Structure formats: structure tokens, C-alpha cells
Amino acid sequence: MSEKIAALIAAVEEDMTLEEVRKALGDGADPLSLVEALREGMAVVGDKYEAREYFLPDLILSAEIFKESIALIEPHLQSGNTTTKGAVVIGTVHGDIHDIGKNIVATMLKCNGYDVHDLGVDVPPQVFVEKASSTQAGLVAMSGLLTLAFDAMKDTVDALAEAGLRDKAKVIIGGGPVNEKVLEYCGADAFGKDPAEAVRLANRYLA
Ligand code: B12
Structure with a gap:
């Protein structure tokens, strides 16, 4: 079932993907395995775009299918999960x-018991600072795929430090091009290459 879902989103089949997700949930499939299947499918979409097999509309539609699928899955992930392991700000x-x-990454952190505050996209440093402060978050997670994101990550780490939050919140970064050098440049605590690593880091820092 997971393989079919991965293949359908990779083929950018909106109705069929959603139908299969609904069916899998109805059959009692593990919601986490469905998120993982969608992630695998999205990775294929990214590869096909790079290979010029897919174009912008495919990317936009696949992102939409992903969001719609997660909206179907999320209620199943949260049921029974009443205690939180700590607040995480992500954007x-x-x-x-x-x-x-x-x-x-946000979905996987939620599934693993974190109280996730998702700020969305194009988030200015000050907005990270305000949310980290108001939620007393122990972890700030930043994502970025553009080269110019490195400066924004650095600015955000600096803004957190200026606000006196750097000793209260660990900062992790991720996204396609992020590596050891970027980590060093922007002064975060750690970087991760996939959602599993984000969860491992959250467990390490917030346990
Ligand atoms: C999809 C996509 C788009 C979509 C985005 C849709 C959306 N809602 O996100 C659209 C079409 C809108 C888009 C727009 C643009 N894009 Co674009 N896009 C991509 C593409 C093909 C795939 C990205 C993706 O979603 N991958 C799949 C996800 C699952 O992977 P991921 O993001 O890396 O995330 C995983 C890990 O990195 C990790 N992770 C992510 N975040 C975090 C955070 C933490 C804390 C941790 C621990 C882990 C973690 O876990 C995730 C799950 O596994 C990439 C190429 C590529 N193959 O990466 C180009 C790419 C990123 N885009 C690129 C560019 C240039 C642009 C545009 C500037 C194009 C333009 N000229 O307008 C605009 C950006 C405008 C802007 N201001 O941001 C370039 C960036 C080049 C660069 N070095 O700066 C790339 C690399 C394509 C290329 N080869 O040229 N894009």
C-alpha cells in the first residue's frame, strides 16, 4: 500500500493519491508509514524535476497533493498523543x-510528541525570535533550500543570540544543500539531512 502511494504521488496523480491514502487509513495502516511513503514519492518528483522530466506545474501540484494527504493523515497521528515532549519552532x-x-520534518516532529509551531515560509529572523520567546521553545528548526538561505539562517541565529535566547534554545538546520560548512557559517548547533535526523536531534536536545 505504501509503495502504491509513493508511486502515485511521484506520478503527480492527485485524486488517486488521496483516494489511496483514505483507503489505507480506513484499513488501519500505520500513519507514519504513509508519511514516509509520501516523502519517498516527493523525493522522486524532485529528482525528475532536476532531470527535466518534470516541470514547475508538476512541482506545485505534487506539493499540493502532499499537503492534502498530510491533512488527511494528521488527525490519525495525533489521536491519543496528549503529553508533549517540548515546544519546537520551525520555519x-x-x-x-x-x-x-x-x-x-514538522509532521514527523508532531508525530513524535513535540508541540510544533510552524511559522511557514519566508520567515524573518524576528518572527523566529518572537515565537521562540513566547512558546519558550527549547528547539528552533530552520529549513532552507536556496544558497541565499544560508545568510538568513545566520541572521536568525544572531537575532536569537541578541534576544538572549541562544542559551535557552538549540538551533538545528536542514534542507537540500545544508552541510557541515553551512552549519559552521551560521552558528547553529546541528544539521540534519532527513526528518529522522530532525527527530533524533530533538530527542537529544529536549529529552
Ligand atoms: C520543489 C521545488 C520548488 C517548488 C517549491 C514548492 C514548495 N512548496 O516547496 C517551487 C516550484 C515553488 C520552487 C521555486 C523556486 N526554486 Co526550487 N526547487 C524545488 C526542487 C525541485 C525540490 C525541492 C523539494 O521539495 N525536495 C523534496 C524535499 C522532501 O526535500 P528537502 O526540501 O531537501 O527536505 C528534506 C531534507 O532536506 C530534510 N530537511 C528539510 N528541512 C529541514 C530542516 C531541518 C531542521 C532538518 C533537520 C532537516 C530538514 O528533510 C526533508 C525531508 O526528507 C529543488 C531541487 C532539489 N532536488 O532539491 C529546487 C531548487 C531548490 N529550487 C531552486 C530555485 C533556484 C528556485 C527558485 C529561485 C526558482 C525561480 N527562479 O523562481 C524558486 C524559489 C523562490 C524562493 N524565493 O524561494 C534551486 C536552488 C538553487 C540554489 N542553490 O539556490 C533548486 C536546487 C533547483 C536547481 N537545481 O536549480 N522550487
């Missing part, structure tokens, strides 16, 4: 509107 940094990966 795509200023100047960048890519949110497919960020949404997957």
Missing part, C-alpha cells in the same frame, strides 16, 4: 519559499 527562513521538506 523556512527569510527569502526562501520551499516548504515540502520543512512540512515533512
